[in-house]
Amino acid sequence: MAALLDRFAPIMSQRDALFGDEGVNPFQVKMDQVLSQTEAMIGGRRTILVGTNNYLGLTFAPEALKAAHEALEACGTGTTGSRVANGTYYGHKELEDTLREFFGKEHAMVFSTGFLANLGILSTLMGPEDYILMDADCHASIYDGVRGSTAQIIRFRHNDAADLDKRLARLADKPGNKLIVIEGIYSMLGDKAPLADIVAVKKKYENVYLLSDEAHSLGVLGKYGRGLPEEVGCEDDVDFIVGTFSKSVGTVGGFCVSNHPQFDILRLMTRAYVFTASLPPSVVASATVNLGLVKNGGALRKRLMRNAQKLHAGLTAIGLKIASENSPVVAVVAPDPMVAVAFWRGLIEAGVYVNLALPPATPYGYSLLRASLCAAHTEEQLDEVIAIFAQVAAKVGLASSPEKQVAERKRIAVG
Amino acid sequence: MNAPTGAEPSPDTLAALFEILKSFNKTGAELAPGTRFSEDLNFDSLVVMEFIAVVEDAFDISVPLNILPDVATIRDLAVAVEKIVAEDKL
Ligand SMILES: Cc1ncc(COP(=O)(O)O)c(C=O)c1O
Numbered sequence: 435m436a437a438l439l440d441r442f443a444p445i446m447s448q449r450d451a452l453f454g455d456e457g458v459n460p461f462q463v464k465m466d467q468v469l470s471q472t473e474a475m476i477g478g479r480r481t482i483l484v485g486t487n488n489y490l491g492l493t494f495a496p497e498a499l500k501a502a503h504e505a506l507e508a509c510g511t512g513t514t515g516s517r518v519a520n521g522t523y524y525g526h527k528e529l530e531d532t533l534r535e536f537f538g539k540e541h542a543m544v545f546s547t548g549f550l551a552n553l554g555i556l557s558t559l560m561g562p563e564d565y566i567l568m569d570a571d572c573h574a575s576i577y578d579g580v581r582g583s584t585a586q587i588i589r590f591r592h593n594d595a596a597d598l599d600k601r602l603a604r605l606a607d608k609p610g611n612k613l614i615v616i617e618g619i620y621s622m623l624g625d626k627a628p629l630a631d632i633v634a635v636k637k638k639y640e641n642v643y644l645l646s647d648e649a650h651s652l653g654v655l656g657k658y659g660r661g662l663p664e665e666v667g668c669e670d671d672v673d674f675i676v677g678t679f680s681k682s683v684g685t686v687g688g689f690c691v692s693n694h695p696q697f698d699i700l701r702l703m704t705r706a707y708v709f710t711a712s713l714p715p716s717v718v719a720s721a722t723v724n725l726g727l728v729k730n731g732g733a734l735r736k737r738l739m740r741n742a743q744k745l746h747a748g749l750t751a752i753g754l755k756i757a758s759e760n761s762p763v764v765a766v767v768a769p770d771p772m773v774a775v776a777f778w779r780g781l782i783e784a785g786v787y788v789n790l791a792l793p794p795a796t797p798y799g800y801s802l803l804r805a806s807l808c809a810a811h812t813e814e815q816l817d818e819v820i821a822i823f824a825q826v827a828a829k830v831g832l833a834s835s836p837e838k839q840v841a842e843r844k845r846i847a848v849g
Numbered sequence: 850m851n852a853p854t855g856a857e858p859s860p861d862t863l864a865a866l867f868e869i870l871k872s873f874n875k876t877g878a879e880l881a882p883g884t885r886f887s888e889d890l891n892f893d894s895l896v897v898m899e900f901i902a903v904v905e906d907a908f909d910i911s912v913p914l915n916i917l918p919d920v921a922t923i924r925d926l927a928v929a930v931e932k933i934v935a936e937d938k939l
Contacts, residue, residue, distance in 0.1 A: 570898065580914070587914040591902065601911045604937055794895040 452771055452792075457779050460790040470494065471810045476787060482815050484745070484805040485789040489762050490653050490734045491810030492684035492724045501719040509715035517544075518701065521712030529722045533689055536725050537660060537675060541697035543690050544718075546710050548649055548678025549575040551688030554706030555645070555676060556615065557582030563610035567601055569593065569627070571620050571797050576647060580615070592620075592797065595631035602639050612642045618651030618662035622796050622804060624763025626651070629662050633671040645674040653682025653728040654735065654762055679721045682728060687713045687721055734809040738762050741807040741816060748820035749805075751842045752827050753834025757800060765791075766803040766823075773830055774801035780826030786819050858882075858927030866923055866930075869907060873900050882924035910934055 453459050458477065467475040471491040472483050492498065505525060515521035526544055533542035545551040556579025560566055564585040568576060571592040580587045588605075591597040598614065605612060614636060616627045627646070636642045648661035656664030659682070663669040673694060679687040690700075701707060713721075727734075742762045750756055755767040768774035771792050778790040781803070789804040796802050805819075827833035834842070867880045873896060874880065878889040886892040892900065901912050904926070910933045920926050 588911040589898070589914065604911055794893065799895065
Protein backbone atom coordinates (compact mmCIF):
# COMPACT_ATOMS: atom_id res chain seq x y z
CA MET A 435 0.00 0.00 0.00
CA ALA A 436 1.44 3.34 -1.01
CA ALA A 437 1.68 6.04 1.61
CA LEU A 438 -0.95 8.74 1.37
CA LEU A 439 1.17 11.37 -0.37
CA ASP A 440 3.48 9.08 -2.35
CA ARG A 441 2.21 10.49 -5.60
CA PHE A 442 4.10 13.66 -4.73
CA ALA A 443 7.37 11.74 -4.41
CA PRO A 444 8.95 13.33 -7.53
CA ILE A 445 8.16 16.80 -6.18
CA MET A 446 9.50 15.87 -2.74
CA SER A 447 12.82 14.71 -4.16
CA GLN A 448 13.02 17.80 -6.35
CA ARG A 449 12.36 19.95 -3.29
CA ASP A 450 14.98 18.12 -1.23
CA ALA A 451 17.55 18.41 -4.02
CA LEU A 452 16.89 22.13 -4.38
CA PHE A 453 16.70 23.25 -0.77
CA GLY A 454 16.70 20.30 1.57
CA ASP A 455 20.11 21.27 2.98
CA GLU A 456 21.11 23.70 5.70
CA GLY A 457 20.33 26.90 3.79
CA VAL A 458 17.19 29.02 4.13
CA ASN A 459 14.11 27.46 2.54
CA PRO A 460 12.77 30.07 0.10
CA PHE A 461 9.20 28.98 0.71
CA GLN A 462 9.47 29.17 4.50
CA VAL A 463 10.69 32.70 5.09
CA LYS A 464 9.67 34.10 8.46
CA MET A 465 9.52 37.81 9.21
CA ASP A 466 10.33 38.23 12.89
CA GLN A 467 9.57 41.91 12.91
CA VAL A 468 7.96 44.15 10.33
CA LEU A 469 9.85 47.43 10.30
CA SER A 470 7.91 49.21 7.57
CA GLN A 471 6.25 48.57 4.18
CA THR A 472 9.72 47.97 2.75
CA GLU A 473 11.78 46.42 5.54
CA ALA A 474 11.57 43.52 7.97
CA MET A 475 13.83 41.51 10.25
CA ILE A 476 14.48 38.10 8.68
CA GLY A 477 16.95 35.68 10.22
CA GLY A 478 18.23 38.42 12.54
CA ARG A 479 18.98 40.73 9.63
CA ARG A 480 17.42 43.98 8.49
CA THR A 481 16.07 43.01 5.08
CA ILE A 482 14.81 45.19 2.24
CA LEU A 483 11.56 43.75 0.89
CA VAL A 484 11.37 43.77 -2.89
CA GLY A 485 8.76 41.09 -3.36
CA THR A 486 5.59 42.03 -1.53
CA ASN A 487 3.06 43.16 -4.18
CA ASN A 488 2.58 46.14 -1.86
CA TYR A 489 2.78 48.38 -4.91
CA LEU A 490 1.59 51.63 -3.39
CA GLY A 491 2.92 50.97 0.12
CA LEU A 492 -0.49 51.41 1.73
CA THR A 493 -0.13 48.72 4.43
CA PHE A 494 0.70 51.37 7.01
CA ALA A 495 -1.43 54.24 5.73
CA PRO A 496 -2.32 56.18 8.92
CA GLU A 497 -5.89 56.83 7.71
CA ALA A 498 -6.48 53.11 7.16
CA LEU A 499 -4.86 52.13 10.46
CA LYS A 500 -7.17 54.53 12.27
CA ALA A 501 -10.29 53.28 10.49
CA ALA A 502 -9.27 49.68 11.14
CA HIS A 503 -8.73 50.37 14.84
CA GLU A 504 -12.12 52.04 15.11
CA ALA A 505 -13.89 49.19 13.31
CA LEU A 506 -12.09 46.67 15.48
CA GLU A 507 -13.27 48.42 18.65
CA ALA A 508 -16.78 48.97 17.34
CA CYS A 509 -17.48 45.58 15.72
CA GLY A 510 -14.98 43.13 17.18
CA THR A 511 -12.38 40.86 15.65
CA GLY A 512 -14.62 38.97 13.24
CA THR A 513 -18.13 38.56 11.84
CA THR A 514 -18.31 34.79 12.45
CA GLY A 515 -20.62 34.37 9.51
CA SER A 516 -21.25 34.35 5.80
CA ARG A 517 -22.22 37.40 3.78
CA VAL A 518 -25.70 35.91 3.27
CA ALA A 519 -26.21 35.11 6.95
CA ASN A 520 -24.89 37.21 9.84
CA GLY A 521 -21.71 38.36 8.10
CA THR A 522 -22.82 41.54 6.31
CA TYR A 523 -22.18 44.61 8.47
CA TYR A 524 -22.63 48.25 7.46
CA GLY A 525 -18.92 48.27 6.60
CA HIS A 526 -19.28 45.53 3.98
CA LYS A 527 -22.06 47.49 2.29
CA GLU A 528 -20.06 50.71 2.47
CA LEU A 529 -17.10 48.91 0.88
CA GLU A 530 -19.29 47.65 -1.95
CA ASP A 531 -20.67 51.16 -2.46
CA THR A 532 -17.11 52.48 -2.51
CA LEU A 533 -16.16 49.90 -5.14
CA ARG A 534 -19.19 50.75 -7.30
CA GLU A 535 -18.25 54.38 -7.17
CA PHE A 536 -14.55 53.70 -7.70
CA PHE A 537 -15.17 51.68 -10.87
CA GLY A 538 -18.35 53.47 -11.97
CA LYS A 539 -20.20 50.14 -12.13
CA GLU A 540 -23.71 49.24 -11.04
CA HIS A 541 -22.84 46.18 -8.99
CA ALA A 542 -20.09 45.13 -6.63
CA MET A 543 -19.62 41.97 -4.63
CA VAL A 544 -16.95 41.60 -1.95
CA PHE A 545 -15.37 38.19 -1.32
CA SER A 546 -13.04 37.05 1.44
CA THR A 547 -10.02 36.82 -0.91
CA GLY A 548 -9.22 37.40 -4.56
CA PHE A 549 -8.71 33.67 -4.92
CA LEU A 550 -12.27 33.07 -3.74
CA ALA A 551 -13.61 35.82 -6.03
CA ASN A 552 -12.14 34.03 -9.06
CA LEU A 553 -13.16 30.63 -7.78
CA GLY A 554 -16.72 31.79 -7.14
CA ILE A 555 -17.34 33.95 -10.20
CA LEU A 556 -15.69 31.69 -12.75
CA SER A 557 -17.36 28.52 -11.51
CA THR A 558 -20.79 30.18 -11.52
CA LEU A 559 -21.00 32.65 -14.39
CA MET A 560 -21.16 30.29 -17.38
CA GLY A 561 -23.45 27.28 -17.85
CA PRO A 562 -23.32 23.93 -19.67
CA GLU A 563 -24.03 25.44 -23.12
CA ASP A 564 -21.35 28.09 -22.71
CA TYR A 565 -17.65 28.50 -23.40
CA ILE A 566 -14.85 30.06 -21.40
CA LEU A 567 -11.81 31.19 -23.39
CA MET A 568 -8.96 31.86 -21.00
CA ASP A 569 -5.45 33.14 -21.50
CA ALA A 570 -3.08 30.21 -20.98
CA ASP A 571 -1.01 32.13 -18.41
CA CYS A 572 -3.91 32.88 -16.07
CA HIS A 573 -3.51 32.59 -12.30
CA ALA A 574 -4.11 29.35 -10.40
CA SER A 575 -7.34 30.73 -8.93
CA ILE A 576 -8.71 31.20 -12.46
CA TYR A 577 -7.74 27.65 -13.41
CA ASP A 578 -9.40 26.34 -10.25
CA GLY A 579 -12.46 28.50 -10.90
CA VAL A 580 -13.04 27.30 -14.45
CA ARG A 581 -12.50 23.72 -13.34
CA GLY A 582 -15.65 24.09 -11.27
CA SER A 583 -17.63 25.46 -14.21
CA THR A 584 -19.98 23.36 -16.34
CA ALA A 585 -18.91 25.31 -19.45
CA GLN A 586 -16.39 24.11 -22.04
CA ILE A 587 -12.97 25.49 -21.15
CA ILE A 588 -10.68 26.59 -23.97
CA ARG A 589 -7.26 28.16 -23.57
CA PHE A 590 -5.76 30.64 -25.99
CA ARG A 591 -2.08 31.46 -26.34
CA HIS A 592 -0.83 34.01 -23.85
CA ASN A 593 -1.53 37.58 -24.96
CA ASP A 594 -2.32 36.39 -28.49
CA ALA A 595 -5.48 38.14 -29.71
CA ALA A 596 -5.18 36.45 -33.12
CA ASP A 597 -5.24 33.01 -31.49
CA LEU A 598 -8.29 34.08 -29.47
CA ASP A 599 -9.93 35.28 -32.69
CA LYS A 600 -9.32 31.92 -34.37
CA ARG A 601 -10.88 30.07 -31.46
CA LEU A 602 -13.91 32.37 -31.27
CA ALA A 603 -14.40 31.96 -35.03
CA ARG A 604 -14.63 28.18 -34.58
CA LEU A 605 -17.36 28.71 -32.00
CA ALA A 606 -19.23 31.41 -33.92
CA ASP A 607 -22.08 29.12 -35.00
CA LYS A 608 -22.50 27.45 -31.65
CA PRO A 609 -25.27 28.64 -29.41
CA GLY A 610 -24.23 29.56 -25.91
CA ASN A 611 -22.43 32.52 -24.41
CA LYS A 612 -18.69 32.96 -24.49
CA LEU A 613 -16.54 34.48 -21.77
CA ILE A 614 -13.01 35.70 -22.41
CA VAL A 615 -10.84 35.65 -19.28
CA ILE A 616 -7.63 37.67 -19.05
CA GLU A 617 -5.53 39.52 -16.49
CA GLY A 618 -4.63 43.21 -16.67
CA ILE A 619 -1.04 42.62 -15.60
CA TYR A 620 0.21 39.04 -15.41
CA SER A 621 1.78 38.39 -12.04
CA MET A 622 4.95 36.48 -12.87
CA LEU A 623 6.49 38.64 -15.62
CA GLY A 624 4.42 41.77 -15.09
CA ASP A 625 3.36 41.95 -18.73
CA LYS A 626 0.09 43.61 -19.74
CA ALA A 627 -2.74 42.09 -21.75
CA PRO A 628 -3.18 43.53 -25.29
CA LEU A 629 -6.57 44.76 -24.14
CA ALA A 630 -7.47 46.97 -27.13
CA ASP A 631 -6.83 44.03 -29.51
CA ILE A 632 -8.79 41.65 -27.31
CA VAL A 633 -11.74 44.05 -27.16
CA ALA A 634 -11.63 44.39 -30.97
CA VAL A 635 -11.80 40.60 -31.30
CA LYS A 636 -14.60 40.41 -28.75
CA LYS A 637 -16.67 42.88 -30.76
CA LYS A 638 -16.47 40.76 -33.92
CA TYR A 639 -18.69 38.08 -32.40
CA GLU A 640 -22.10 37.77 -30.77
CA ASN A 641 -22.71 36.94 -27.12
CA VAL A 642 -19.13 37.36 -26.00
CA TYR A 643 -18.33 38.73 -22.56
CA LEU A 644 -14.99 39.82 -21.16
CA LEU A 645 -13.69 39.34 -17.62
CA SER A 646 -10.41 40.84 -16.52
CA ASP A 647 -8.61 40.02 -13.28
CA GLU A 648 -7.03 43.31 -12.30
CA ALA A 649 -5.18 41.85 -9.28
CA HIS A 650 -1.81 43.39 -10.19
CA SER A 651 -3.02 46.40 -12.19
CA LEU A 652 -5.51 47.85 -9.71
CA GLY A 653 -3.89 50.94 -8.24
CA VAL A 654 -0.98 50.58 -10.64
CA LEU A 655 -2.45 51.53 -14.04
CA GLY A 656 -4.79 54.33 -15.03
CA LYS A 657 -4.96 57.93 -13.85
CA TYR A 658 -7.26 56.91 -11.00
CA GLY A 659 -5.81 53.43 -10.52
CA ARG A 660 -8.70 51.53 -12.09
CA GLY A 661 -6.28 49.27 -13.88
CA LEU A 662 -5.67 48.36 -17.50
CA PRO A 663 -9.21 49.06 -18.78
CA GLU A 664 -8.90 52.64 -17.54
CA GLU A 665 -5.44 53.02 -19.05
CA VAL A 666 -6.61 51.68 -22.40
CA GLY A 667 -9.92 53.56 -22.26
CA CYS A 668 -12.26 50.61 -22.72
CA GLU A 669 -13.91 50.18 -19.33
CA ASP A 670 -17.36 49.74 -20.89
CA ASP A 671 -16.11 46.77 -22.88
CA VAL A 672 -14.96 44.85 -19.83
CA ASP A 673 -18.10 43.19 -18.48
CA PHE A 674 -16.64 41.83 -15.27
CA ILE A 675 -13.67 43.05 -13.29
CA VAL A 676 -12.28 40.81 -10.58
CA GLY A 677 -9.70 42.10 -8.17
CA THR A 678 -8.05 41.77 -4.82
CA PHE A 679 -7.32 44.00 -1.85
CA SER A 680 -4.18 41.97 -1.13
CA LYS A 681 -1.82 43.93 -3.36
CA SER A 682 -1.98 47.67 -3.97
CA VAL A 683 -4.91 48.05 -1.56
CA GLY A 684 -2.65 46.71 1.17
CA THR A 685 -4.97 44.39 3.07
CA VAL A 686 -6.89 41.24 2.14
CA GLY A 687 -10.13 40.47 0.30
CA GLY A 688 -11.49 40.11 -3.21
CA PHE A 689 -14.25 41.58 -5.36
CA CYS A 690 -16.11 41.51 -8.63
CA VAL A 691 -17.77 44.57 -10.22
CA SER A 692 -20.08 44.62 -13.23
CA ASN A 693 -22.91 46.44 -14.97
CA HIS A 694 -24.70 43.22 -15.81
CA PRO A 695 -28.37 43.75 -14.82
CA GLN A 696 -28.78 40.25 -13.36
CA PHE A 697 -25.51 40.36 -11.42
CA ASP A 698 -27.12 40.26 -7.99
CA ILE A 699 -28.30 36.67 -8.33
CA LEU A 700 -24.65 35.66 -8.03
CA ARG A 701 -24.89 36.51 -4.32
CA LEU A 702 -27.08 33.45 -3.91
CA MET A 703 -25.50 31.16 -6.51
CA THR A 704 -21.80 31.61 -5.80
CA ARG A 705 -20.67 29.02 -3.31
CA ALA A 706 -17.36 30.73 -2.53
CA TYR A 707 -19.43 33.74 -1.43
CA VAL A 708 -22.24 31.94 0.39
CA PHE A 709 -20.32 29.25 2.22
CA THR A 710 -17.43 31.13 3.80
CA ALA A 711 -17.18 33.75 6.50
CA SER A 712 -17.06 37.41 5.49
CA LEU A 713 -14.06 39.67 6.00
CA PRO A 714 -13.45 41.03 9.50
CA PRO A 715 -14.67 44.63 9.97
CA SER A 716 -11.17 46.03 10.50
CA VAL A 717 -10.05 44.64 7.14
CA VAL A 718 -13.18 46.01 5.48
CA ALA A 719 -12.51 49.45 6.96
CA SER A 720 -8.89 49.51 5.80
CA ALA A 721 -9.89 48.43 2.28
CA THR A 722 -12.53 51.16 2.10
CA VAL A 723 -10.12 53.88 3.19
CA ASN A 724 -7.27 52.60 1.03
CA LEU A 725 -9.46 52.54 -2.10
CA GLY A 726 -9.77 56.30 -1.65
CA LEU A 727 -5.98 56.57 -1.39
CA VAL A 728 -5.61 54.39 -4.49
CA LYS A 729 -7.96 56.68 -6.42
CA ASN A 730 -6.00 59.77 -5.48
CA GLY A 731 -2.68 57.95 -5.67
CA GLY A 732 -1.30 59.56 -8.82
CA ALA A 733 1.87 60.63 -7.02
CA LEU A 734 2.35 57.11 -5.60
CA ARG A 735 1.92 55.60 -9.06
CA LYS A 736 4.59 57.94 -10.42
CA ARG A 737 6.99 56.97 -7.65
CA LEU A 738 6.23 53.29 -8.18
CA MET A 739 7.04 53.49 -11.89
CA ARG A 740 10.16 55.56 -11.28
CA ASN A 741 11.34 52.95 -8.79
CA ALA A 742 10.55 50.18 -11.25
CA GLN A 743 12.55 51.88 -13.98
CA LYS A 744 15.47 52.36 -11.62
CA LEU A 745 15.59 48.73 -10.57
CA HIS A 746 15.05 47.54 -14.13
CA ALA A 747 17.93 49.67 -15.40
CA GLY A 748 20.19 48.72 -12.50
CA LEU A 749 19.69 45.00 -12.92
CA THR A 750 19.99 45.19 -16.70
CA ALA A 751 23.32 46.96 -16.32
CA ILE A 752 24.63 44.07 -14.23
CA GLY A 753 24.04 41.85 -17.23
CA LEU A 754 21.04 40.00 -15.83
CA LYS A 755 18.33 38.72 -18.13
CA ILE A 756 15.10 40.57 -17.31
CA ALA A 757 11.83 39.17 -18.61
CA SER A 758 9.69 42.23 -17.80
CA GLU A 759 9.38 45.63 -19.36
CA ASN A 760 8.07 48.90 -18.00
CA SER A 761 6.30 47.15 -15.15
CA PRO A 762 6.29 47.24 -11.34
CA VAL A 763 7.32 43.60 -11.57
CA VAL A 764 10.96 43.03 -12.46
CA ALA A 765 11.50 39.34 -13.16
CA VAL A 766 15.10 38.15 -13.41
CA VAL A 767 15.53 34.92 -15.33
CA ALA A 768 18.02 32.38 -13.93
CA PRO A 769 19.26 29.58 -16.18
CA ASP A 770 17.89 26.79 -13.97
CA PRO A 771 16.25 26.18 -10.58
CA MET A 772 19.61 25.39 -8.89
CA VAL A 773 21.13 28.73 -9.87
CA ALA A 774 17.88 30.49 -8.99
CA VAL A 775 17.93 29.03 -5.47
CA ALA A 776 21.63 29.91 -5.01
CA PHE A 777 20.95 33.44 -6.24
CA TRP A 778 17.89 33.78 -3.99
CA ARG A 779 19.87 32.59 -0.95
CA GLY A 780 22.71 34.96 -1.73
CA LEU A 781 20.22 37.81 -1.75
CA ILE A 782 18.44 36.87 1.46
CA GLU A 783 21.73 36.38 3.28
CA ALA A 784 22.77 39.86 2.19
CA GLY A 785 19.45 41.41 3.27
CA VAL A 786 17.26 41.49 0.15
CA TYR A 787 13.98 39.61 -0.15
CA VAL A 788 12.52 38.83 -3.58
CA ASN A 789 10.13 36.06 -4.63
CA LEU A 790 11.58 32.83 -5.94
CA ALA A 791 9.31 31.39 -8.61
CA LEU A 792 9.98 28.03 -10.22
CA PRO A 793 8.29 25.95 -12.89
CA PRO A 794 5.52 24.80 -13.17
CA ALA A 795 4.28 28.02 -11.53
CA THR A 796 6.08 30.15 -14.12
CA PRO A 797 5.57 30.78 -17.85
CA TYR A 798 8.05 29.32 -20.36
CA GLY A 799 9.45 27.09 -17.61
CA TYR A 800 11.42 30.07 -16.32
CA SER A 801 13.25 29.99 -13.00
CA LEU A 802 12.63 33.49 -11.71
CA LEU A 803 13.77 35.92 -9.07
CA ARG A 804 10.66 38.05 -9.08
CA ALA A 805 11.04 41.51 -7.64
CA SER A 806 8.05 43.80 -7.19
CA LEU A 807 8.45 47.46 -6.41
CA CYS A 808 6.77 49.66 -3.85
CA ALA A 809 6.13 53.39 -4.10
CA ALA A 810 7.68 53.63 -0.64
CA HIS A 811 11.09 52.29 -1.69
CA THR A 812 13.71 55.03 -1.40
CA GLU A 813 16.49 55.71 -3.88
CA GLU A 814 18.99 54.59 -1.22
CA GLN A 815 17.19 51.28 -0.65
CA LEU A 816 17.15 50.57 -4.37
CA ASP A 817 20.83 51.48 -4.72
CA GLU A 818 21.55 48.98 -1.95
CA VAL A 819 19.36 46.35 -3.61
CA ILE A 820 21.12 46.81 -6.95
CA ALA A 821 24.55 46.64 -5.31
CA ILE A 822 23.63 43.40 -3.54
CA PHE A 823 22.21 41.94 -6.75
CA ALA A 824 25.54 42.79 -8.44
CA GLN A 825 27.57 41.03 -5.74
CA VAL A 826 25.40 37.93 -5.73
CA ALA A 827 25.14 37.82 -9.53
CA ALA A 828 28.93 37.78 -9.71
CA LYS A 829 29.07 34.98 -7.14
CA VAL A 830 26.62 32.75 -9.02
CA GLY A 831 28.20 33.59 -12.36
CA LEU A 832 25.40 35.62 -13.89
CA ALA A 833 27.02 39.06 -14.03
CA SER A 834 28.69 40.35 -17.15
CA SER A 835 32.30 41.59 -16.98
CA PRO A 836 32.96 44.85 -15.06
CA GLU A 837 33.93 46.66 -18.30
CA LYS A 838 30.72 45.60 -19.97
CA GLN A 839 28.73 46.75 -16.94
CA VAL A 840 30.31 50.21 -17.07
CA ALA A 841 29.53 50.46 -20.78
CA GLU A 842 25.97 49.31 -20.20
CA ARG A 843 25.46 51.88 -17.45
CA LYS A 844 26.69 54.61 -19.78
CA ARG A 845 24.37 53.39 -22.51
CA ILE A 846 21.38 53.45 -20.15
CA ALA A 847 22.32 56.89 -18.77
CA VAL A 848 22.47 58.32 -22.29
CA GLY A 849 19.11 56.66 -22.93
CA MET B 850 -1.40 -0.58 -21.55
CA ASN B 851 -5.03 0.43 -21.57
CA ALA B 852 -7.68 -1.41 -23.48
CA PRO B 853 -9.15 0.56 -26.38
CA THR B 854 -11.89 2.92 -25.23
CA GLY B 855 -14.62 2.72 -27.83
CA ALA B 856 -14.00 3.57 -31.47
CA GLU B 857 -10.65 3.12 -33.19
CA PRO B 858 -9.20 6.31 -34.61
CA SER B 859 -7.99 6.53 -38.18
CA PRO B 860 -4.33 5.70 -38.90
CA ASP B 861 -3.89 9.22 -40.29
CA THR B 862 -4.87 10.85 -37.02
CA LEU B 863 -2.58 8.54 -35.07
CA ALA B 864 0.28 9.16 -37.47
CA ALA B 865 -0.13 12.93 -37.11
CA LEU B 866 -0.06 12.62 -33.31
CA PHE B 867 2.99 10.35 -33.39
CA GLU B 868 4.77 12.93 -35.54
CA ILE B 869 4.00 15.74 -33.07
CA LEU B 870 4.94 13.54 -30.13
CA LYS B 871 8.45 12.89 -31.46
CA SER B 872 9.68 16.22 -30.12
CA PHE B 873 7.89 15.69 -26.80
CA ASN B 874 9.08 12.13 -26.24
CA LYS B 875 11.81 12.58 -23.65
CA THR B 876 11.62 9.05 -22.21
CA GLY B 877 12.17 7.38 -25.57
CA ALA B 878 9.07 5.26 -24.96
CA GLU B 879 7.63 3.43 -27.93
CA LEU B 880 4.84 5.44 -29.58
CA ALA B 881 1.80 3.22 -30.00
CA PRO B 882 -1.95 3.83 -29.72
CA GLY B 883 -1.89 2.53 -26.16
CA THR B 884 1.08 4.62 -25.00
CA ARG B 885 0.08 6.57 -21.90
CA PHE B 886 0.94 10.26 -21.58
CA SER B 887 1.50 10.28 -17.85
CA GLU B 888 3.00 6.86 -17.09
CA ASP B 889 4.90 6.08 -20.31
CA LEU B 890 5.85 9.53 -21.55
CA ASN B 891 6.21 11.16 -18.13
CA PHE B 892 4.17 14.21 -19.17
CA ASP B 893 3.52 16.67 -16.37
CA SER B 894 0.73 19.24 -16.51
CA LEU B 895 2.96 21.82 -18.17
CA VAL B 896 4.09 19.51 -20.96
CA VAL B 897 0.50 18.37 -21.51
CA MET B 898 -0.51 21.99 -22.05
CA GLU B 899 2.31 22.68 -24.50
CA PHE B 900 1.63 19.48 -26.36
CA ILE B 901 -2.10 20.14 -26.61
CA ALA B 902 -1.39 23.62 -28.00
CA VAL B 903 0.64 22.06 -30.84
CA VAL B 904 -2.10 19.49 -31.50
CA GLU B 905 -4.66 22.30 -31.65
CA ASP B 906 -2.60 24.13 -34.26
CA ALA B 907 -1.98 21.00 -36.31
CA PHE B 908 -5.67 20.08 -36.52
CA ASP B 909 -6.99 23.66 -36.39
CA ILE B 910 -9.24 22.88 -33.43
CA SER B 911 -9.72 23.89 -29.81
CA VAL B 912 -9.37 21.04 -27.33
CA PRO B 913 -11.42 21.91 -24.24
CA LEU B 914 -9.60 21.34 -20.95
CA ASN B 915 -12.67 19.45 -19.76
CA ILE B 916 -11.84 16.37 -21.83
CA LEU B 917 -8.27 16.00 -20.61
CA PRO B 918 -9.05 13.92 -17.50
CA ASP B 919 -10.50 11.25 -19.83
CA VAL B 920 -7.47 11.21 -22.10
CA ALA B 921 -4.92 8.68 -20.87
CA THR B 922 -3.49 7.26 -24.10
CA ILE B 923 -2.61 8.45 -27.57
CA ARG B 924 -5.61 6.49 -28.82
CA ASP B 925 -7.89 8.40 -26.43
CA LEU B 926 -6.57 11.68 -27.73
CA ALA B 927 -6.94 10.63 -31.36
CA VAL B 928 -10.57 9.70 -30.78
CA ALA B 929 -11.20 13.01 -29.01
CA VAL B 930 -9.51 14.99 -31.78
CA GLU B 931 -11.59 13.26 -34.46
CA LYS B 932 -14.75 13.99 -32.51
CA ILE B 933 -13.90 17.69 -32.26
CA VAL B 934 -12.98 17.90 -35.95
CA ALA B 935 -16.32 16.27 -36.86
CA GLU B 936 -18.27 18.63 -34.58
CA ASP B 937 -16.56 21.68 -36.02
CA LYS B 938 -17.74 20.64 -39.49
CA LEU B 939 -21.41 20.54 -38.43
C1 LIG C 1 -3.84 37.31 -10.94
C2 LIG C 1 -4.22 37.01 -9.53
N1 LIG C 1 -5.50 36.76 -9.24
C3 LIG C 1 -5.88 36.48 -7.98
C4 LIG C 1 -4.97 36.44 -6.94
C5 LIG C 1 -5.45 36.05 -5.57
O1 LIG C 1 -5.60 37.15 -4.76
P1 LIG C 1 -5.73 36.98 -3.18
O2 LIG C 1 -4.37 37.11 -2.62
O3 LIG C 1 -6.63 38.09 -2.77
O4 LIG C 1 -6.34 35.66 -2.90
C6 LIG C 1 -3.63 36.74 -7.20
C7 LIG C 1 -2.65 36.79 -6.12
O5 LIG C 1 -2.13 35.85 -5.64
C8 LIG C 1 -3.24 37.00 -8.52
O6 LIG C 1 -1.96 37.21 -8.82
